Each structure stands twice: as structure tokens, then as C-alpha cells.
Amino acid sequence: MRNPSETIIFDNVSKFYGEILGVNRVSLEIPSGITSLVGPNGAGKTTLMNLMTGLLRPTRGKLTVLGIPTDRPELLFRKLGYCSQFDSFPRGLTGREFINSFLMVSGFTRRQAGDLTVKALERVELLPAADRKIGAYSKGMRQRVRLAQSIAHQPSVLILDEPLNGLDPMVRAETIALFKQFAADGLHLIISSHILHEVDMMSDRVVLLNNGYVVAEGAIHGVRDEMDVEHPAQILIRCDQPSVLASRIFQHSDIVEARVHDDRQGLFVKTRSPDQFYLSLNEVVAQGQITVESIAPVDDDLSAVYEYLIGAQ
Amino acid sequence: MSANAETVQSRIEIKDASFSLWLRQVGAILRLELKKNFFSRRSVLVYLLALMPIGLLTLVEIINPPGRTSQQFLSIYSIFYNAMILRTVVFFGCAWIFMNLFRGEIVDRSLHYYFLSAVRREVLVAGKYISGLLTSIVLFTTVTVVCMLLVFFSHYYAESSRLFLDGPGMNHLFWYLTITVLACIGYGAFFLVVGLFFRNPIIPALVLYGWEWINFLLPPLLKKISVIHYLNSLVPVPLSEGPFAVVAEPTPAWISIPGLIIVTALVLFAAGTRIRRMEVRYGSD
Numbered sequence: 344m345r346n347p348s349e350t351i352i353f354d355n356v357s358k359f360y361g362e363i364l365g366v367n368r369v370s371l372e373i374p375s376g377i378t379s380l381v382g383p384n385g386a387g388k389t390t391l392m393n394l395m396t397g398l399l400r401p402t403r404g405k406l407t408v409l410g411i412p413t414d415r416p417e418l419l420f421r422k423l424g425y426c427s428q429f430d431s432f433p434r435g436l437t438g439r440e441f442i443n444s445f446l447m448v449s450g451f452t453r454r455q456a457g458d459l460t461v462k463a464l465e466r467v468e469l470l471p472a473a474d475r476k477i478g479a480y481s482k483g484m485r486q487r488v489r490l491a492q493s494i495a496h497q498p499s500v501l502i503l504d505e506p507l508n509g510l511d512p513m514v515r516a517e518t519i520a521l522f523k524q525f526a527a528d529g530l531h532l533i534i535s536s537h538i539l540h541e542v543d544m545m546s547d548r549v550v551l552l553n554n555g556y557v558v559a560e561g562a563i564h565g566v567r568d569e570m571d572v573e574h575p576a577q578i579l580i581r582c583d584q585p586s587v588l589a590s591r592i593f594q595h596s597d598i599v600e601a602r603v604h605d606d607r608q609g610l611f612v613k614t615r616s617p618d619q620f621y622l623s624l625n626e627v628v629a630q631g632q633i634t635v636e637s638i639a640p641v642d643d644d645l646s647a648v649y650e651y652l653i654g655a656q
Numbered sequence: 657m658s659a660n661a662e663t664v665q666s667r668i669e670i671k672d673a674s675f676s677l678w679l680r681q682v683g684a685i686l687r688l689e690l691k692k693n694f695f696s697r698r699s700v701l702v703y704l705l706a707l708m709p710i711g712l713l714t715l716v717e718i719i720n721p722p723g724r725t726s727q728q729f730l731s732i733y734s735i736f737y738n739a740m741i742l743r744t745v746v747f748f749g750c751a752w753i754f755m756n757l758f759r760g761e762i763v764d765r766s767l768h769y770y771f772l773s774a775v776r777r778e779v780l781v782a783g784k785y786i787s788g789l790l791t792s793i794v795l796f797t798t799v800t801v802v803c804m805l806l807v808f809f810s811h812y813y814a815e816s817s818r819l820f821l822d823g824p825g826m827n828h829l830f831w832y833l834t835i836t837v838l839a840c841i842g843y844g845a846f847f848l849v850v851g852l853f854f855r856n857p858i859i860p861a862l863v864l865y866g867w868e869w870i871n872f873l874l875p876p877l878l879k880k881i882s883v884i885h886y887l888n889s890l891v892p893v894p895l896s897e898g899p900f901a902v903v904a905e906p907t908p909a910w911i912s913i914p915g916l917i918i919v920t921a922l923v924l925f926a927a928g929t930r931i932r933r934m935e936v937r938y939g940s941d
Contacts, residue, residue: 416774
């Protein structure tokens with residue numbers, strides 16, 4: 344078990360909305376780095392985030408963020424920032440007033456709040472529009488001002504609910520780079536997203552949720568490896584003699600299926616032991632009869648994991 | 657986005673967790689809330705309410721110039737103050753101002769920004785309550801003074817001047833202002849709690865309104881479970897409550913004023929307890 348003051352710990356946490364299940368029996372330890380919450384609508388991602396930020400209270404179980412109970416906002420939000428999905432703002436405020444005001448509510452002096460506001464707005468490239476009313480912002484700008492507000496007090500834990508929504512491709516790429524920078528600086532980033540390839544690209548670990556339960560958690564490849572028995576790994580080998588290769592490698596005991604590609608320039612292999620398979624393949628290739636162009640896992644990504652664990656249900 | 661900018665360096669810490677920090681936080685909440693209370697679209701209704709007795713009195717003065725003595729003016733104002741200002745304008749004005757402190761934010765889906773700030777929720781209650789109090793006191797004491805000036809000074813200026821400079825006029829004004837302030841304190845706390853506890857705060861507000869109106873019919877013990885009983889005890893010109901009224905001794909000021917303040921403190925304590933457990937679930941609100 345990690346040091347509680349360095350991790351986010353869910354200890355058998357459940358949340359029910361009356362009789363409706365939000366999340367059930369969640370036990371997690373989230374270390375620093377980027378952790379993505381993935382799952383279909385209603386899986387419990389936002390509930391989990393709202394529990395972490397104290398906007399919701401667990402029906403059962405215990406939850407601490409860096410050792411702080413979530414019902415102590417005066418301590419919690421010195422270390423935590425939350426960019427929620429609620430696309431609403433206090434009326435009549437400019438971007439600068441919005442961030443500055445809530446920094447001052449948190450106890451920063453006027454001068455500190457002013458400095459932090461400028462830094463946060465600079466970071467999301469919203470400084471030129473800082474003195475415009477938020478009501479006149481575009482959706483992407485509103486998303487960025489929320490992001491700025493969540494990072495303005497320089498938190499150690501950043502929780503972001505669908506932070507890439509409404510952002511154009513250029514800004515998306517920049518935002519992902521920013522998140523990676525935060526993670527490199529030792530922050531905890533917990534991100535929910537529907538866009539799996541982006542999650543795949545930026546996450547150190549994932550938590551897959553479905554119907555309020557944690558279906559799987561860990562590094563994406565680790566999660567995939569654990570599924571090898573039920574869902575053998577698929578590998579595409581581009582080569583000049585796929586039939587010959589198939590006959591050679593099929594002697595390998597962990598091969599479940601070998602199929603020649605439609606263009607007859609490659610071989611699909613399903614194996615329960617990819618590491619062992621790669622060793623065997625090396626031996627075959629070393630004999631020099633077959634020329635291999637490329638070897639690529641076909642389903643060693645988050646999309647496949649998601650499909651196997653959640654898509655099938 | 658400036659991904660290269662350093663994230664953790666120059667992190668500014670809030671060092672003190674003391675009374676001065678709370679004061680600073682209350683100040684920040686006040687700045688946000690007072691702006692909303694005085695200048696938002698929601699405040700238009702309170703302004704209209706506050707203008708209602710002033711408009712009504714102006715109209716009465718225009719169409720029906722009175723030919724009464726200053727003593728009669730004192731009685732007329734007492735009735736007008738009780739029925740129009742205290743029971744209508746202050747009551748409904750406080751209801752609107754204080755219920756919206758939290759309920760309005762839930763409707764606007766902006767309460768979470770406060771809940772996501774590093775501030776004790778009790779401090780948030782205090783900040784919001786004080787903002788409501790300042791707003792209501794500024795508006796309703798102004799109404800009290802303007803209405804009194806309209807009643808007395810629109811006719812017989814010299815006689816009214818004497819009443820205020822040499823007679824009981826200033827003393828009466830002081831007590832009406834005290835009652836208005838106490839009403840804002842008492843009703844304010846009640847409506848703030850109602851806004852926190854009830855999804856539809858109109859119903860408990862109307863229940864209290866009815867209870868306050870039938871107060872004159874209630875037995876002496878029940879009379880004391882109301883705000884209006886203590887406020888009426890302070891009125892400088894005693895009011896006749898009609899032939900069906902159950903007469904009860906007015907509570908002396910040295911009991912009614914601190915009593916009202918203590919009850920208000922208890923109600924606010926309940927609000928503080930409630931808000932610590934409060935969740936933000938806009939969907940279900």
C-alpha cells in the first residue's frame with residue numbers, strides 16, 4: 344500500500360442516489376501521473392469525480408485525497424482543482440473576475456489572486472479575452488476558462504471531467520501536451536474522456552467503469568495482458584510467405600488461431616502468450632526462409648480493451 | 657497552451673487558517689454576493705417590492721390630502737408600517753433575497769464553484785448571510801425612512817419638523833429602523849435555511865407568512881414562537897389587533913432583541929451543519 348498522503352484512496356466506496364446505483368464497492372489507489380476514467384454514459388465516471396471532490400458524499404466506504412478526507416473543503420481545495428462538466432458560470436463576470444473572485448474566496452490576497460489569475464489565463468491562452476464577459480465566450484473558451492479556474496491555485500491533484508470537449512483539434516493537442524507536462528511535474532491528473540485514442544495517447548493508467556463497477560484498472564498494457572486467456576492477443580505479421588509462416592508457428596502450443604490476410608501478404612495470429620510467441624517467431628525468422636516486413640499487435644490498445652470488457656456487455 | 661511553463665514552482669500557499677483568513681474569505685464572498693444582490697436581474701423584483709409602499713404613499717398623498725394631527729400621523733404610520741412594510745415588503749423581500757442565496761445558485765448551476773473553493777462551508781454560510789443582511793437592511797431601512805418622511809412631511813412640514821426635532825418622531829424612527837433591522841436578521845436566517853433545506857422554498861415561506869398573520873389569534877405561548885410577536889413588542893405606537901385578538905403581554909426589548917439574535921444564531925448553526933453535508937446534484941434539484 345502506498346503512502347496515503349501521496350495517493351487518492353477509495354476504500355470500498357459506494358454511492359447510491361436513493362435506490363439508483365452510482366458506483367458500487369470501488370476500491371482504488373490512484374498514484375501521481377495521468378489516470379483516465381473510461382466507460383459508457385452512466386458508468387459512474389462523473390460520480391467518481393464528484394466523490395473525489397466532495398460534491399457528493401459516499402453512501403458507504405471511505406475516501407481520501409492525499410490523506411485529506413473529502414468533507415474538509417478548506418484543506419482539500421488547497422491541493423485539488425476540479426474542472427467539472429457543468430457549463431454554467433456565476434452571472435455577469437468576466438473571465439478574469441471569475442478566476443480572481445474564487446481565488447480570493449479561497450483565501451488568497453488580492454495581489455496573489457491577481458498574479459495567479461494572469462498565470463492561469465496565460466496558460467490556457469485566454470489572456471486576450473480575460474476582460475470579456477464569460478457569457479460572450481464560445482464553448483471552447485468557456486471550457487478553457489473552467490480549466491484555468493481549476494489550475495489557478497496550482498493544485499497537486501487535478502480532476503478533469505471531459506476536458507477536451509468543445510476544443511478544436513489544435514487546442515486539443517496543446518491541452519494534452521499541457522496535461523503531460525503536469526503529470527511530468529508530479530501532479531495527479533484524473534481525466535474522464537470518451538475519446539479512447541486520446542486517452543490511450545496520454546494516460547499512464549486507466550480505470551474502466553461500467554454500470555457503477557470498476558471493471559478493470561491499471562496500465563493499459565497490463566490490463567490487456569490480464570485478458571489474454573479470455574481474449575487472446577491478436578498480432579499481424581506482414582511477410583512474403585504467410586502460409587509457410589502459419590505452418591511453422593502453428594506448432595506453438597499457445598497459438599489459438601492463425602489466418603492468412605486477404606491480400607496474402609500477412610498473417611493474423613491469435614495467441615494467449617504473446618511474449619512466448621515473439622520468441623518463437625524470432626527463431627522462425629532467423630532460419631532465413633521468410634522475410635518479415637513488420638509485426639504489430641492489433642488489439643493491444645484501449646479501444647480493444649474497452650470493446651472486450653464493456654462493448655460486449 | 658503554454659505546456660512548458662513550470663507548474664509547481666512559485667506555488668503560493670495560504671499560510672494562515674485563522675480568523676483573519678475567514679474574514680478575508682467573507683470579504684471575498686461579500687464582494688461577489690453584493691454585486692449579485694444589487695445588480696442582477698433577480699434583484700429587480702426586490703426593487704419593485706421596495707418601491708411599492710413608496711409609490712402607494714405617494715399616490716395616497718396626491719389623491720387624498722389628509723387633514724389630521726401629528727399624533728394621528730403616528731398611528732397611521734404605525735399601521736402602514738406593520739401591514740405594508742414589515743409584513744409585506746420586508747417579509748417577502750427577505751424571502752426573495754435570502755432564499756436565492758443558495759437556491760438561486762442551485763437554479764443557475766453555479767453553487768459548485770463555491771464548494772470547490774478552499775473555504776469552510778460555515779464561512780460560506782456566514783458570508784452569504786451577511787451579504788443578504790446588508791442588502792436587505794440597506795433597502796428596507798431606506799424604505800422605512802422614505803415612507804415615514806412621505807407620511808409626515810408631504811403635508812404640514814412645520815408641524816412634522818417639530819414632531820421630529822422636539823417630539824417623539826426621532827425616537828419612533830429609531831424603533832422602526834430597529835424593527836426593520838431585526839426583521840431582516842430573523843427572517844433572513846429563516847429563509848436562508850429554507851433555501852438550503854427545501855427544493856421548493858415557497859411552501860415553507862407561505863406557511864410562515866400565514867403563521868405570522870394569525871399570530872394575533874394564537875394563545876400567548878404560541879405567539880412567542882414567531883418573529884412578528886417580538887417585533888410588535890418593540891413598536892413605539894401599540895397596535896390594536898382587533899376584537900378577536902388574544903391579548904398577550906408584549907415582550908420587553910431586553911428580552912426580545914437578544915432572544916431574536918440568539919434564535920437567529922441557532923438557525924444559522926443549523927444551516928452550517930446542513931451545508932457541511934450538502935451535495936451538489938443539480939439534476940435532482
